[in-house]
Amino acid sequence: MEDIRNFSFEELVEKFKKLGHQEFRVRQLFKWLYDKCCTDFSLMTDISKQFRIFLSENYEINRLEVVDTLQSEDGTIKFLFKTQFGDYVESVLIPIDGRITACLSSQIGCAMGCVFCNTGDRGFERNLDTWEILAQLIEMVIFSNQKPSNIVFMGMGEPLANYNNVVKAIKILENKYGFGYSPRKITLSTSGYADKIEQLGKDVSVKLAVSLNAVTDSVRDKIMPINKKYPLKTLMASLKKYPLMKDEEITIAYVLIEGLNDSPEDAKKLVELLKGLTVKVNLIAYNCWGDRDFKTPSMAKILAFQKVLKEQGIMTFIRDSKGADIMAACGQLRGEYEKKVS
Ligand code: SF4
Numbered sequence: 001m002e003d004i005r006n007f008s009f010e011e012l013v014e015k016f017k018k019l020g021h022q023e024f025r026v027r028q029l030f031k032w033l034y035d036k037c038c039t040d041f042s043l044m045t046d047i048s049k050q051f052r053i054f055l056s057e058n059y060e061i062n063r064l065e066v067v068d069t070l071q072s073e074d075g076t077i078k079f080l081f082k083t084q085f086g087d088y089v090e091s092v093l094i095p096i097d098g099r100i101t102a103c104l105s106s107q108i109g110c111a112m113g114c115v116f117c118n119t120g121d122r123g124f125e126r127n128l129d130t131w132e133i134l135a136q137l138i139e140m141v142i143f144s145n146q147k148p149s150n151i152v153f154m155g156m157g158e159p160l161a162n163y164n165n166v167v168k169a170i171k172i173l174e175n176k177y178g179f180g181y182s183p184r185k186i187t188l189s190t191s192g193y194a195d196k197i198e199q200l201g202k203d204v205s206v207k208l209a210v211s212l213n214a215v216t217d218s219v220r221d222k223i224m225p226i227n228k229k230y231p232l233k234t235l236m237a238s239l240k241k242y243p244l245m246k247d248e249e250i251t252i253a254y255v256l257i258e259g260l261n262d263s264p265e266d267a268k269k270l271v272e273l274l275k276g277l278t279v280k281v282n283l284i285a286y287n288c289w290g291d292r293d294f295k296t297p298s299m300a301k302i303l304a305f306q307k308v309l310k311e312q313g314i315m316t317f318i319r320d321s322k323g324a325d326i327m328a329a330c331g332q333l334r335g336e337y338e339k340k341v342s
Pocket of ligand 1: 113158190211
C-alpha cells in the first residue's frame with residue numbers, strides 16, 4: 001500500500017471521484033492529514049466510518065521515527081528521523097526573529113558534491129518520497145506542538161534533483177485545505193540547477209534562494225561541481241526568467257571562504273553578475289568542519305565585502321549560521337548520529 005501523502009489534492013479528488021466520492025471528502029482528509037497532523041485514519045472522527053475503513057484498507061500513513069533530537073543554545077532543534085528503510089533524515093527547527101522556520105531535507109545524501117558541504121561529502125543515497133518530505137514537518141509539529149511559520153528546503157539534498165516529489169510537496173504545503181502556507185512562506189534553495197529553475201517557476205509559486213558562492217566559473221567549478229553542467233552564464237539567465245512574486249527578490253547565498261572568494265574584487269564581480277536581477281544577498285562565513293583546508297574569513301573582510309555590495313545598492317546581510325554548535329548549520333547536515341546509533 002502507498003502512503004496517502006504521496007498524492008496531491010487533485011490526484012486524490014480524481015481517484016475518489018471514480019469511486020463515487022465527492023471532493024469534500026478530500027478536503028476533510030487534507031484537514032486531518034496536514035492541518036491537524038493526524039497519523040491515524042481511525043481518529044478522523046468527522047469522516048464517515050465506512051470511508052475511514054476504505055482509506056485504511058487502501059492507503060497507509062507512515063511515521064518517521066524521531067530517534068534523536070539536539071537543541072542548540074540559540075533555540076535551534078535538530079531532529080534525526082529513521083525512515084521505514086532504516087536510513088536517516090535530518091530536519092531542523094530554527095527560531096529567527098520571533099518566527100519558527102522548518103528546514104526540510106529532500107534527499108538522503110546529495111550528488112552535487114559541493115566541497116564545502118558535509119552532506120555532499122557523503123554522496124547520494126536516494127530521493128525522499130513526497131510523504132517523507134511532508135512527514136518531517138508533521139513529526140516536528142507533533143513533537144514541538146507548534147506549527148512553523150516558514151518552510152525552507154535547505155536540508156540534505158538538492159531539492160531540484162528530486163523535482164517531482166518536491167514540487168508535489170510544495171503544492172500540498174500550499175493547499176488551503178491542508179497546511180495552507182502562503183507561497184511567500186516557502187523558500188526553495190538550490191545549488192544552481194538551471195533548467196529546473198525555469199521549470200519550477202512555471203509549476204509552482206515559491207521563493208527562490210541560490211547558493212552562489214563564487215563569481216568566476218573557474219572557482220565555482222572547483223567548489224560546486226554542478227557549475228560544470230550549468231555555468232554562471234546559464235545560471236544567471238535562468239534566474240532572470242524566474243517569475244518573482246510582488247515585492248519579492250531572489251536570495252543569493254554566498255558562503256565566504258578565506259582567500260578563495262572573499263576579496264573586494266570578488267565583491268565587485270558579484271555586483272556585475274547580479275546586474276538586472278532583483279536580489280538580496282546573504283553572506284555566510286564558512287563553517288569549518290572536518291579536515292577541509294578552507295578557513296573562515298575575518299569579520300573585517302566580511303564587512304569589507306558587504307560594503308562593496310551595499311554601495312552599489314544591493315541589499316546585503318551577514319547571516320549567522322544558526323545552530324552551528326550542533327552541526328545543524330547550512331552545509332553541515334550530516335549523519336553523525338548514524339555512527340552513534342549504528
Ligand atoms: S550544499 Fe546542498 S547541493 Fe551542495 S552538496 Fe550540500 S546539500 Fe548538496
